[in-house]
Structure formats: C-alpha cells, structure tokens
Amino acid sequence: MAQVLEFKLPDLGEGLTEAEIVRWLVEVGDVVAIDQPVVEVETAKAMVEVPCPYGGVVTARFGEEGSELPVGAPLLTVAVGATEAPASPAPSAAPGSSASGASSADAPAAEESSAGSGNVLVGYGTGAPAARRRRIRPERVGTSAAPVPAPVVEPDPVPVAVPAAAGEVNGQQGPVAVVSPLVRRLARQHEIDLRRLTGSGPDGLILRADVDSAIRRAEEAARAQTRTAPAEPVVAEAPTAGAAAPAAAERIPLRGVRGAVADKLSRSRNEIPDATCWVDADATELMAARAAMNAASGPSGGPKVSVLALLARICTAALARYPELNSTVDTAAREIVRLPGVHLGFAAQTERGLVVPVVRDAHARNAESIGAEIARLTELARTGKLSPAQLTGGTFTLNNYGVFGVDGSTPIINHPEAAMLGVGRIMPKPWVHNGELAVRQVVQLSLTFDHRVCDGGTAGGFLRYVADCVEQPAVLLRTL
Missing domain, CATH: 3.30.559.10 (Chloramphenicol acetyltransferase-like domain)
Structure with a gap:
C-alpha cells in the first residue's frame, strides 16, 4: 500500500528563511529516486538544487515558478511504495479531494526505495548519480490501490519551442527549449511568451539574445503604435469627484x-x-x-x-x-x-x-x-x-x-x-x-x-x- 509523504522546503542554513522557485525539475506523475534533485531554488545567497529524501511517485507540487516559499512550507508530495503513478487531479480539484492509486497488475513496479535518505539540506545529497525519472502514463492507472489524498495542484506551465507564427505543432504543445532559469525570468518579467519564440541556439535552444530581441521588438511596436495613434485635442478640465486616479507607482519586492x-x-x-x-x-x-x-x-x-x-x-x-x-x-x-x-x-x-x-x-x-x-x-x-x-x-x-x-x-x-x-x-x-x-x-x-x-x-x-x-x-x- 502506498504511503504519501510530504517533503517540505528544508532549512537552507546560513540564516536563510525563504527561497524562490526558479525551475521545477520533476512533474506530477514522475518517478523519483532518493536524493534526486526535484526543484531549483534561488536564495539570498545562491541558486541551488534541492534533493528529495524520498523515492517514489510525485503526486503533487506546491508553488509555481517565480513564487517564494518560506522554510518549512510543503514543496511536493511523494507516494512511497506505490507501484504506479496516481492519477493527476484536475486543476480545479477542490482541497481535500482524493486520487486513486495504481494497480500493481497494470503497470511496472517503481525502481526506488521507500526509505528516505535524510539528506534534505540544499546541495548535500548522497552524491550518487540520480536515476532517470520515469513518467507513468495516466491512462494505465488502475483503481485498486488505497486512496491517496491529493492537494490542489496548479497546472504546470509546459514550456514549448515553436515557430513564432504557430504556437503549437499538430495541435499539441511540446517542451520549451529553454535551459537557463535567468532566460525564463527575463521573459516572465517582460511578459514574453516563450512559446512564440524560435531559438537561435543548438537544436532551437532559446538564448538570452532571443529574449532580448523579442523585448526590443515589443518596445518598438509599442512606440510605433503610440506614434500612429490619432492625436486628440487636449482640453483642460477641472478635476471631478469621479475622475480616474493617477497610475499607481511600481512596487518591487525586496527579496x-x-x-x-x-x-x-x-x-x-x-x-x-x-x-x-x-x-x-x-x-x-x-x-x-x-x-x-x-x-x-x-x-x-x-x-x-x-x-x-x-x-x-x-x-x-x-x-x-x-x-x-x-x-x-x-x-x-x-x-x-x-x-x-x-x-x-x-x-x-x-x-x-x-x-x-x-x-x-x-x-x-x-x-x-x-x-x-x-x-x-x-x-x-x-x-x-x-x-x-x-x-x-x-x-x-x-x-x-x-x-x-x-x-x-x-x-x-x-x-x-x-x-x-x-x-x-x-x-x-x-x-x-x-x-x-x-x-x-x-x-x-x-x-x-x-x-x-x-x-x-x-x-x-x-x-x-x-x-x-x-x-x-x-x-x-x-x-x-
């Protein structure tokens, strides 16, 4: 019978109390090994990968890329001892909803041990090479295992690399060819859709230069739109009670x-x-x-x-x-x-x-x-x-x-x-x-x-x- 264990953001040392999620390294349904890195986080000191002390099937992730979590907050849950990946809950699932486990007769057994390593500090895993993660297809999931509580799972934004004019291939979106978390952050800050960029790197890899070019094109388009907009006569009016408030000042979190x-x-x-x-x-x-x-x-x-x-x-x-x-x-x-x-x-x-x-x-x-x-x-x-x-x-x-x-x-x-x-x-x-x-x-x-x-x-x-x-x-x- 599978046991769902919750892995919390560990104490990162050096007096650090919080970290920002830069990039998830696993998805719901992946099989992870003990001490396999599951998420890349940025602290006030450095950018590091967090290893999971449990081996099993990922049932839920907490927090989106770019969000900040305090030490002790849940990172993900792992079904330890499960033979298959539990069905992924729908994005709109209510808190407290449950997902059925997999049948051992319908899927291959997980290769990971159910024991935790205890090595939860950032950058201090066992040092053994991480096993390749194995994605279990949801359609092969059975209903015979014990119910497994599944928290609300935010839909994971799947990055894709597609031609600038298409946005999808054969109606299906694929993985985005972006490796650098800094490139992802730059695109997120300037609201650049990576799915609409064609990478100039090897095998279509999206580089920072590609994002910078997209930012410049967006700025030039905005300026051109401003120049071509019809000018309206400026009429001085006395402020009224229902007048719109001036634009709010930008607030940048100190984190x-x-x-x-x-x-x-x-x-x-x-x-x-x-x-x-x-x-x-x-x-x-x-x-x-x-x-x-x-x-x-x-x-x-x-x-x-x-x-x-x-x-x-x-x-x-x-x-x-x-x-x-x-x-x-x-x-x-x-x-x-x-x-x-x-x-x-x-x-x-x-x-x-x-x-x-x-x-x-x-x-x-x-x-x-x-x-x-x-x-x-x-x-x-x-x-x-x-x-x-x-x-x-x-x-x-x-x-x-x-x-x-x-x-x-x-x-x-x-x-x-x-x-x-x-x-x-x-x-x-x-x-x-x-x-x-x-x-x-x-x-x-x-x-x-x-x-x-x-x-x-x-x-x-x-x-x-x-x-x-x-x-x-x-x-x-x-x-x-």
Whole structure:
C-alpha cells in the first residue's frame, strides 16, 4: 500500500528563511529516486538544487515558478511504495479531494526505495548519480490501490519551442527549449511568451539574445503604435469627484539577493559607527610592474595577473601590519575579536545583483594564486553557481567600483567586518612627479572603517601603506 509523504522546503542554513522557485525539475506523475534533485531554488545567497529524501511517485507540487516559499512550507508530495503513478487531479480539484492509486497488475513496479535518505539540506545529497525519472502514463492507472489524498495542484506551465507564427505543432504543445532559469525570468518579467519564440541556439535552444530581441521588438511596436495613434485635442478640465486616479507607482519586492543586500547594508549603517578616509595615488609604477609580470610569463606562461589581484595582495600585506582592521566586534560581550587569517571578499556585480565571493586564506596566497581564485569565483558568480559557503565568512572586503567609470565613493562596510577598501578608476591625470608636472596614471583609494576597532591614525597608516605600495610596488618585496 502506498504511503504519501510530504517533503517540505528544508532549512537552507546560513540564516536563510525563504527561497524562490526558479525551475521545477520533476512533474506530477514522475518517478523519483532518493536524493534526486526535484526543484531549483534561488536564495539570498545562491541558486541551488534541492534533493528529495524520498523515492517514489510525485503526486503533487506546491508553488509555481517565480513564487517564494518560506522554510518549512510543503514543496511536493511523494507516494512511497506505490507501484504506479496516481492519477493527476484536475486543476480545479477542490482541497481535500482524493486520487486513486495504481494497480500493481497494470503497470511496472517503481525502481526506488521507500526509505528516505535524510539528506534534505540544499546541495548535500548522497552524491550518487540520480536515476532517470520515469513518467507513468495516466491512462494505465488502475483503481485498486488505497486512496491517496491529493492537494490542489496548479497546472504546470509546459514550456514549448515553436515557430513564432504557430504556437503549437499538430495541435499539441511540446517542451520549451529553454535551459537557463535567468532566460525564463527575463521573459516572465517582460511578459514574453516563450512559446512564440524560435531559438537561435543548438537544436532551437532559446538564448538570452532571443529574449532580448523579442523585448526590443515589443518596445518598438509599442512606440510605433503610440506614434500612429490619432492625436486628440487636449482640453483642460477641472478635476471631478469621479475622475480616474493617477497610475499607481511600481512596487518591487525586496527579496532574494536584493533583499539580503538591503538587510545587510541597513544593519551595517545601524550598528557600525563608520568613518571614511581617502587618498589619491600615482599608479603608474604599479601598471608598469603588472605589464612586466605578464610579459615575463610569455604567451603560454599561465593566466595574466590582474590589477585587482595585485591590489588584493597589497591589502593582505597591509592587514599583516594593521591587524586591527581584520577584526569584528562582539557587541554582546563588548569585545573586539581579531581574526587570525584573512578571508578576502571582493564585490562582484551579476545579473542577480551585488554579491561578495570570498577568497579563503588570502594571506597565504601570492598575487597569481589570488588572481586565479578571483577569476574562478567570478565565473561562478556570473552563472549563479556560488554556494552559500563561498559567499560568507569574509574578514575584509575589496570593492573595485572603478569598473563603473567612477573615481571615488564612500563604501558601506560589509557587516560584520571592520573595514572595506574602495578603488576608483585608474586614469591619466596631471601629477607632480620628481618636481615636474607630468601625466600619470592616478587612482583614488577610499577606506571605510569601524571606528570602534581603531582610531584615525591606524586607518590612515593602513591606507598610506596601500598607497605607497601602489606608487612603489618594490615596497611589497619586504613582505613577499
């Protein structure tokens, strides 16, 4: 006899309390194995797949793609020990309605075990390859099994890839050739029907460029319609009691990555008495040193050393001299906690918003190693594959906002850290060099620090050391 078990959204760790459903990986009627990923969710930390601890037949799913669920809310129900998929309830089925189970004489037996694995944390399954899911045809379902309660199931929007003018093939809609959840979200935000797009990727795969083109066409059509609309005389009228209200302002929920960033920045401003100091530095010699390093490596001498990697190495050397800035404050105990190692965070802008990946043990790495790790984490950030562990535990943050074409800023400290170094763009400016006016590569460095952990003298000493290393990279030789 089948037993229906409810799988709830598990505790995702890192203080996360909710997640947004990005993409369902199974459908009602699918046979799933223990620890098989069943849904892809996006949290404030990362985008991850959730494995199901039960093996059996999926009888119901809860929540549509794009909806947000709190931890502990039902995700799906699985008929454990069932030999067939139960009949899928109609979309209009009332709550509490039941569905009959399958007859063991009319269908093949399920291949999954009925025992749960207990591995319900995101990204922490057994590691064994997931069995291929097997869809049981509803018409083969019998009526001899015990009744199985079936909650209301929202009809799953089946994505399709069809010619732009048709929308269906032989009267039947097929699966949409969309892999990226970001592409789905972009289409959903701009109300683009993926069923009417023809993908330009391999085998008709719908790419982001296809959705962007559809958005531009829709905007151009709207503008053309506005231009061709007959103009009506404008008559000034006094407002009347029954006049239509003005359009409401757009409201955007603060959730996901944006919500997490908002909470952290607000907490930083509320708890940390921060102060900022800045200095302009001549980066000409640093740029020349970087060019010499990369030229010495040759065409096949490995990856190039980036400016960000050099600045990160300078920061670790400065933190060794001024450990006060590599600390945090225990407000409950009223203690400053100096941290033994440097886990260097760096700000990265992605389609999901601002994230801060962390280079572990940066104090034990050279510039080349730091640069390779920054490149690896940046690629994971762009594809939305960073794990929560890779986004937490930083002790000091480096923020290169110069990539946005700005000179300076007053960074907000990444709570609960004690400081952040901001770097503006490096650009040619008039500069007094060796007593003469010359055009040099100048950069502005800004340090925001927690005034509880140190005074201005320590912060100024740290920033001055960083500027000296930028202007004279040979200063670093003492600590390499």
